[in-house]
Amino acid sequence: MTSPTHQVALEFLVFGRHRDFSQVGNRPEGSQLERSAYILLSRVEAQGPMSIGQLSDAFGLDVSTLNRQTAALTGAGLLERIPDPDGGMARKFRLTEEGRRRLGEERAAHVRALDLVMADWSEADVLGFADYLRRFNTSIEGIDGRPWPRP
Structure with missing residues (x-):
């Protein structure tokens, strides 16, 4: 018999196969953002303008990786560089209207x-699932020290 944690590990593994479930429902090819772009843009939207250093701290990624990602998003017109609204030296990135x-x-x-x-789930089931996901994510964030800004 496997432990409950083993069962969670299996379902987490299977869930990982479905990382791009936004394709469900026949979206036009090429209409979606890459996963990393979606996550980065979502973080800047949630937190407000961020510098490369702040993005590096938030994601635990190397500055060179973030330089490549932000350059691509800036080139695509989804991000723009601005002076620090708080008067700091580092320039920050914010979403453009197209990015939003x-x-x-x-x-x-x-x-x-x-x-x-989740079409056949009750609203209570969906809310319960959201609560468990939030709890799971905040537990991870508490361990790694990189919380996601939530409303």
Whole structure:
């Protein structure tokens, strides 16, 4: 018999196969943001303008990796560099209007996919699942010290 934690590990492994479940529902090819872009844009939206150093701290990623990602997003017109609104020396990144639009479209696609996947779930089940996911994520964030800003 396996422990409950073994069962969670298995389901977490299987869940990892479905990382891009936003494809559920026949989205047009090429209309979605890459996963890393979606996450980075979501963080800047949630926290406000961020420097490369702040992004590195938030994600635990190397500065060179973030330089490549932000350069691609800036080149695509989704992010822009601005002076630090708080008067600091480092320039920061914020979403452009196009970045906000694309992020909103991507989030809406994720919600539509989740609505499809959980169509036969009760509202109480969906809320319970969200509570467990939040609890799981905040436990991880408490261990690694990189909390996600939540409303």
